[in-house]
Every structure is written in C-alpha cells, then in structure tokens.
Amino acid sequence: MSAIRSLRGGRLSFRVSGGRCNSRIFSQRLHQQYPKMSTTTTTTTTTAPTNKRALDVSNINPNLLKAEYAVRGAIAVRSEEHRTAITLARGAGVPHDLPFDAVVSANIGNPQQLDQKPITFFRQVLSILEYPALLEVEGLFPGDVKERARRLLKDVGSVGAYSHSQGASGIRKSVAEFIQRRDGYPADPNSIFLTGGASSGVHTLLNTIRSSPKTGILIPIPQYPLYTATLALLNAVAVPYHLDEPNSWSTNVDLMREQIAAARKDGTDVRCVVIINPGNPTGASLSEADIEAVIDMAVEEHLVIMADEVYQTNVYRGEFHSFKKVLRNMQTRPGGEKYENVELASLHSTSKGMVGECGHRGGYFELYNFDEQVQAQIYKLVSITLCPPVIGQCLVELMVNPPKEGEPSYELYQKEYGAIYEGLKARSQALYAAFQNMTGVSCQDPQGAMYIFPQITLSKRAQAKALTEGKKPDEYYCLRMLDATGICVVPGSGFGQADGTWHFRTTFLPPGTEWVDRMHKFHEAFMEEFKDE
Amino acid sequence: MSAIRSLRGGRLSFRVSGGRCNSRIFSQRLHQQYPKMSTTTTTTTTTAPTNKRALDVSNINPNLLKAEYAVRGAIAVRSEEHRTAITLARGAGVPHDLPFDAVVSANIGNPQQLDQKPITFFRQVLSILEYPALLEVEGLFPGDVKERARRLLKDVGSVGAYSHSQGASGIRKSVAEFIQRRDGYPADPNSIFLTGGASSGVHTLLNTIRSSPKTGILIPIPQYPLYTATLALLNAVAVPYHLDEPNSWSTNVDLMREQIAAARKDGTDVRCVVIINPGNPTGASLSEADIEAVIDMAVEEHLVIMADEVYQTNVYRGEFHSFKKVLRNMQTRPGGEKYENVELASLHSTSKGMVGECGHRGGYFELYNFDEQVQAQIYKLVSITLCPPVIGQCLVELMVNPPKEGEPSYELYQKEYGAIYEGLKARSQALYAAFQNMTGVSCQDPQGAMYIFPQITLSKRAQAKALTEGKKPDEYYCLRMLDATGICVVPGSGFGQADGTWHFRTTFLPPGTEWVDRMHKFHEAFMEEFKDE
Missing domain, CATH: 3.90.1150.10 (Aspartate Aminotransferase, domain 1)
Incomplete structure (x- = not known):
C-alpha cells in the first residue's frame, strides 16, 4: 500500500506504482515503440497525382497527436x-x-x-539596447541605467546580432556570479546555457537524455504539462511519482523508489528525475531535508536531477533552497565523495518571480557535473537554432544583477x-x-x-x-x-x-x-x- | 546518367540517385530504425549506487550524435x-x-x-515598446514612430506578456496584408504562425510531417545544414536532390523525380520537398518557370512544399517570385483545379534581408491549403513552448509594414x-x-x-x-x-x-x-x- 493511499484512507483507488493514476496523461506509456499507427498509415508506393492533401491527422507525427497541453x-x-x-x-x-x-x-x-507592471530599471535598460542613441539624450535616464546599457552593448555588440549559441559570455559570467552569491559556491560560466524561456531548456535537456523509446523520466504528479507534452513528443516514458497532497504537496522518495522499481521491471530505462520547486501547480516549497532525500535517492538510483527552479523568488513561507546549494553542502560533509559526480541541471527564467517578463522569453540552465562530451553535444543541439533572443538574454543579466544599494535606481527597484x-x-x-x-x-x-x-x-x-x-x-x-x-x-x-x-x-x-x-x-x-x- | 553528370562531364563520380553523394551528411539514411546503439547501451537492471555519471556520449540521444551543424x-x-x-x-x-x-x-x-546598422525606424519603435514612458517625451521621436508603437502596444498589451501561441492577432493580420500586397492574392491571418526565427518554424513543420523513421524529406544539395541537422534529430530520412551548379545552381525536377523514385524503392515515404529560394549557400534565385516545374512535380509526387524564403528581399538580379504567388497563378489557369489542394508552407524571417535583426529571433510561416485538423495540431505543438518572443513579433510587423511615402520616417527608412x-x-x-x-x-x-x-x-x-x-x-x-x-x-x-x-x-x-x-x-x-x- 502506498504512502499516499495510507495517508488518505480508502477514498482513493489508485495504485501508486501501477499505471492507473491518470490514463490521459500517461497514454504515451502504452506506446513505448513507434505506435502501430505510423507504420500502417505510411505507405511506400509511388503515389499517383491526386487532389487529396498529403497531410491529415492519420499520417502526421503520432507523438504530436498524443501530446497534451x-x-x-x-x-x-x-x-x-x-x-x-x-x-x-x-x-x-x-x-x-x-x-x-x-x-x-x-x-x-x-x-x-x-x-503587474514591468520593473522600470529593466525596461529602461532594454529601451537603450534597442535604440542606443537614447544614451545621448541628457536627463532621460539615471546614470546606472546608462552604465548598464553600455556594458551590455559592449558584451553583445548589437541586440540584433546572433550571440554565442550558449548566450553572450559576459551575461553567462554575470549569471555565474549570481549563483555564487545565492549558494555560496562558485559556478562556471561555460556550464551555463541561456535559453528562450525555461521551456526551451527543458526540451533541450530531455531531448539529450532520451536515448530510446524506453527512456524513462520521473515526473511529479501533479506536474506542469510541459513535461508530459515534451516526453510525448520525444516518444519517451513519463514515470509518475505522486506528491504528498495532505503534506503540503511535498515529495516522498519512497514513492519515487517504488515507481522506479516498477518502471524498471517493465523494461523502462529510468534516467532522470524532474523536481519542480517551488511547485507548479501545487505551490509547494521544498525543505532542505526534502531536497537532501531526493539527492540521496538520485545517487542510489543513478539518476540525473533536473531542478525546475523558475519560481525560486516566489516563496512566501520559509526560504528557497537551490538543489545546487544543497548538493554542494552534502559534498562537504563526511562521506560527501559519493555526491561528487551527481549530474544536476537547474533551470531559471525571467518569466516568473517579480520579473514576470514572459513575452521576452529569457532563461538559463546550469549544468553541474555533466560529462564534457555530453555538454559539447548539448552545445551542438542549441547551436542548430543559433541563439536565444538577445534582448531576453540581457533581461536575464538584469534579473540576476539588479541595482545595488547606493545606485540611483536602487530605491525605485526595491x-x-x-x-x-x-x-x-x-x-x-x-x-x-x-x-x-x-x-x-x-x-x-x-x-x-x-x-x-x-x-x-x-x-x-x-x-x-x-x-x-x-x-x-x-x-x-x-x-x-x-x-x-x-x-x-x-x-x-x-x-x-x-x-x-x-x-x-x-x-x-x-x-x-x-x-x-x-x-x-x-x-x-x-x-x-x-x-x- | 544524371543531368549534372552529363553537364559536367566525366570529372564527377557521384551517382545522383544513389547514396554516394556525401556520406557524412546523409549518415542518417543508414539509421532508418532506432540505431542498435540505443538498445545495447540502455539497460533495465536496477543500478547500484555508483560514482559514475549517468550520462556519457554512449548513452545519450543517438540522433543528436548524428546531427551536424x-x-x-x-x-x-x-x-x-x-x-x-x-x-x-x-x-x-x-x-x-x-x-x-x-x-x-x-x-x-x-x-x-x-x-550593418539597424534600421532606425524599427529600433525607435522597439525602444518605446520596451519603455512606453518614452511616448511622453516631447520631440524625442517622429509621430509615425509613436503612432506605430501605440498600435502595437494596443495589440500585445505588454511585450512582457505571453501572446497568443501563433503570435499576436494584429501582427498576423499585418503579415497577411503584406502577403496580399506582395502576391496579389489574399492570405488568412489564422494560417500565419509567428516564430522565433525561421529555424524554429522549420523544426515545427518537419516535426509535424515526420510520422515514422521512414519519412523522407527532399532537400537540396548543397543545403543550409539546419535541414539535415533537424532531420537527424527527428530520425527521418534526408532525400538529397542536387542543384545544377553550372546552371547557376538552379533546380532540376528530373533529378528530384529520380531521387524520389529511388528513395521510395528503398522503402522511404517521401512526403515533402524543401526549396530554399533565394538559395543558401548557393545564392541562386529561382525563375517563375523553375518554381512552376517544382510545383508540378510536387503535385505529381503528392508532396508538401516547404518554401524557405528568408532571403526574399536579397535579390540582386531579376525579381523574387514567391511560391504562393506562382501557385495561385497556376490555379487560375485552365486545368488549375489540380493545384487546389497543394499544401504549401512558406517561411520568412527578420534575420535576413535589409532588416538583419538575427538576435531578435523573429519570423513567420504561412500555411496554405493545410488540413484544418493538422493546423490545430501545429497550434498545439507551438503552444507547448507558449509563444515566440514578443519583441521579435513586433519586429515582424515593422518589417512587413514599413513607413509609407509621406510619413515622417519614410525618407530615412528608404x-x-x-x-x-x-x-x-x-x-x-x-x-x-x-x-x-x-x-x-x-x-x-x-x-x-x-x-x-x-x-x-x-x-x-x-x-x-x-x-x-x-x-x-x-x-x-x-x-x-x-x-x-x-x-x-x-x-x-x-x-x-x-x-x-x-x-x-x-x-x-x-x-x-x-x-x-x-x-x-x-x-x-x-x-x-x-x-x-
């Protein structure tokens, strides 16, 4: 009997480690091979001239049909x-x-x-980046706005030019400094990838990890449907773990372990666990102890950890603990060497928090402990679509490096x-x-x-x-x-x-x-x- | 003997309809099934705690390893x-x-x-969109700049808000009007999808059309490697057709037909032809007659046409002919009913032309004659990543609707x-x-x-x-x-x-x-x- 079941009594009928939790969301589990559909509807005969359209829902990507958002x-x-x-x-x-x-x-x-109104400092800098001649207008903007715009222009050249595919190097450096201030541990700018919102980062990471239709990714239930939709598109297996509703929707690693064992028994190659913290749609914020338990589970089960931390500043009780900080803390304790190669990908975004700039499609992910050659492949993947929006990249820089005390824009920003x-x-x-x-x-x-x-x-x-x-x-x-x-x-x-x-x-x-x-x-x-x- | 071979004489050794044209580019043809690699390197045993990383190049997405850019x-x-x-x-x-x-x-x-310097009108409008308070500054911008910014703000609300997943409706309407002015035929705003550069549009379209590892897409050789890279990622078959080098790199539909027949004989389900016009990397610009020949071939072979027209204003000899206009012309002639269901996807971008705003990641594709349910699936696909960058969408509007004669910004723009x-x-x-x-x-x-x-x-x-x-x-x-x-x-x-x-x-x-x-x-x-x- 599962933990949730025992907590919630007889009213619930689902089996946590089985496949009955939500038939629609997990329909892709039934299609671990290319679905029969695609082989029966595609023909290899030479098609005669016809007025019929070439595409209809019976012959397009069956993984797309399965995806739901x-x-x-x-x-x-x-x-x-x-x-x-x-x-x-x-x-x-x-x-x-x-x-x-x-x-x-x-x-x-x-x-x-x-x-919600945009934060003035951010938008003043972005307006200069779009039209640098505004730098010459006396009295229009505070000095720190102009200073920051000059610095970003120096880094990106023009916001109309493609940047490095991982994002402009100066901006990645600024992100690394932010992570160090937040966590107390250094971060490597070369392991930071700027993205077009967190969504595109999630797609990049899952696309890299997915090696066959048997690849399984642990996702929370309830979850933000980006995850099930992306896994459906990639024809991979979403392995659900239920969050603990009566316990403020926190994580329960025993349930995760049960699900991993059941999925592996079914032939699924479980390789990664997704954690959304703070939670979407649940609004939960994980304690340090919960995060440690997840990391221990990931080590034991040999999983990559994907920490979706886009709501990291939207915390209304207690404080936010990043997976990176908790993992680094664990490494410093006696016996910490067992954490030395834990692969962690952490995502952040300009769309949420007090920034709320969804339309600008800014974000980043940090890779920690990833194999160098794997990282090179991820670089290649993002280079195919050239670079994330450069204005969005600059907004990431502003988010992680807001005005400081004593600077002209500080008071209004605060x-x-x-x-x-x-x-x-x-x-x-x-x-x-x-x-x-x-x-x-x-x-x-x-x-x-x-x-x-x-x-x-x-x-x-x-x-x-x-x-x-x-x-x-x-x-x-x-x-x-x-x-x-x-x-x-x-x-x-x-x-x-x-x-x-x-x-x-x-x-x-x-x-x-x-x-x-x-x-x-x-x-x-x-x-x-x-x-x- | 192929047309190119006969034109170029005995110096060339390639067989046009065979697989010997370029081994690296077409390596994915050898992997029409999920490559053995993925089944031999993924195991389903419960993994014991280990310090080894979970990911290395032997066990990540094999399609990613194959992709080249x-x-x-x-x-x-x-x-x-x-x-x-x-x-x-x-x-x-x-x-x-x-x-x-x-x-x-x-x-x-x-x-x-x-x-290249950005065009002033575009950037002035974008700077107001970022910081609408600039509208209140007297004498800063010409009246048409402010007027346009007001219109776009009315349409998108804030550039920091997610838009409709297909792009803001007013901007799509403006794109439809541009297409009508360009081609002399109406366009439907509901069939226009704004994108994050043309690259993301290409990915969306190929991902929709790809229904199995046997799906084949005709691509020109030489080609912009976005196409082979995307097909490698999607585990689909790139069916190459060689462009006619001595004939200014124009298309030769006989070569295309040969390639289609050979690929179909091999069991490939050829479903779409990609044309890049003007050509990348070739610099070719197709004549109306060449385009008509491609459309006739597509009808006979029952193919979707994907027209990559991002260089449509970069034409230095003759004039640009859009596939849409040529197709619509063909429909109006006697016997034109056979063209009535030809599915055409045309792509455009703010990155090229005289706009050159690569970093803003703006673009669109227009679907013509697509099945309504297929279009609904494409909508779902783009909705999973929410929306293209809104500033980039606004730039698309500016590109397709530049200052008109008599307006204050016209002279400088020209x-x-x-x-x-x-x-x-x-x-x-x-x-x-x-x-x-x-x-x-x-x-x-x-x-x-x-x-x-x-x-x-x-x-x-x-x-x-x-x-x-x-x-x-x-x-x-x-x-x-x-x-x-x-x-x-x-x-x-x-x-x-x-x-x-x-x-x-x-x-x-x-x-x-x-x-x-x-x-x-x-x-x-x-x-x-x-x-x-």
Missing part, C-alpha cells in the same frame, strides 16, 4: 472566444449575451497580461519589487482563505509559485452529467465556471491527479477580490445543482 | 579562440602570435555583428534600406570578381541571399595532406585559411556537394576589400604549396 487547451480557447464576443459587442455598441463583462485569465502565469512580492503574497492568502470557505473544497496553504491547486469534491450526479457531456468531471466543472463567471482556470486532469480526486489550478495574479466572490458564488450554485440525493 | 562547428569554434587570444593579448598590452589582427566572421549571415541593399549588391559583385581571379576557383554569378559558394580545385597533394590531418580536403583548406588570415568560412562538406568537388561558403557581409585580398593571397600560397608534381 491543457494550459492553452480547449478551455483557454473558449475563454478567448468569450473575450472576442465581448470586444466585438462593445465595438458594435450592442449588448453581449454573456453573464459577465470580462474574462479573467487565471489559467496561466502571465503577470503582465493582468495587473519599491517595485517589494510591492509585487507583497501583492502576490497577500493575494495567495486571500484566495486560500476564500477556498477555506467553499463547500467541499480543500486546499494546501500556499508556500510558493503563482498557483493554488484546490481539491474539489464532485458529486456522483456532477460526475454523471460530465460523462453525458463527454467531459472529465473537473473539465466539466471548469467549463461551467468559465461560462458562468468568465474565470478561466485549468482542470486538475491537465496536470495529473490521484484517481477519483478532482482539482483545478488557478493563478493568484488577477487583481482585486471581486472575481473570487464570483467564483465562490458559482461554486456554491454548482454544488447545489448537483447535490446527490 | 557546420556553420557553428569546429572551424567557427576555433575562430572564436583566435578572437579571444587577440582580445586577451590586447588587454594585457602584449603582442599576440597570430598572423592577423582581427577575425573576420564570414561563416554566418549575421549582418549586425559586422558592418535611405537606410537602399544603402544596405546597394552595399550588399556591390560587395557580392566585388567578391565574385575576386574569385574570378583566383587560380582553380570557379563561381556562379551571385543572384541573391548573402553568400557565394565557390568551387575550389584541390590538388592530390592537398587532399593527401588533409587525410593525414584527419580532415576532409575542404575542411583542411578552410582551417588553413582561418589560421593564416583570420577569415572564417564554412567548408562545402558542411552543406553537401557533389563527390569529388570542393567548395566553401562565404558571406559577403564583412566590410571593405582588405580581407578579400588576404583571402586571395592565402589561396595562391596554398595552391603553390600543394601543387601536384
């Missing part, structure tokens, strides 16, 4: 339709027939689409940064409090990231109704919420959840509390409508 | 080492021991790394654009003339793009010397050129070339003619050094 899936598309309907009606000066006046996009961590942080923290608590008051909703105290992932109890009648609509119960609930309130959230099935449990992910980015009241009202009405007899 | 390969890396050595010596105030004072990067079409165009044209002719004077070098009159791809005659002694150095003859020549002159070019073997012929690709972007003189001097000395007895 709920964050921008059917519900998000429908929310855009509502938004367009409202805009068109307004433009035509006629009333629309929706029961709300604005769509609230709580489905995606996209701060600047909502309330004020803006602090206001964003306090706003996120307050909203997370307000939303958490609201969920506490909703019938049949349970929810973990938010520790980090930009999300809350409440569990909702859906009645047998609601489940039956969803079935008749051809939807999963949580999908049906979220669609009804969207149509009733304009609030767009993502059903738990898009992230994975224990069988028989239902959740949804909402960001706490939208401003105000009016939308939370609307959500509450919808929820109670839905519960009433589908109350079991 | 010469544009940023060994010679480019060595050129960076030379550059660093010069910089370090200068910094230390000591003389360096290289026989040149600066590295000339003629290996890559990266205009702003060299002489002047800058024209100067870049005339500069490129003059340099291409100067370089062409220089090659005419070099011993044993032949070269086609440059028609377009940013490159010349001269053929060099290498003596038996030079070839033997290369062999002893473990290099291909053209690689050895290019390395020697780099070490002697600091000029970095790319050997023809990185693009593919007929067996027994040797070429290199050089851009004509570096300013001045001094470097050309250096190249000439090196060449004559090399020819003298290795003169056959």
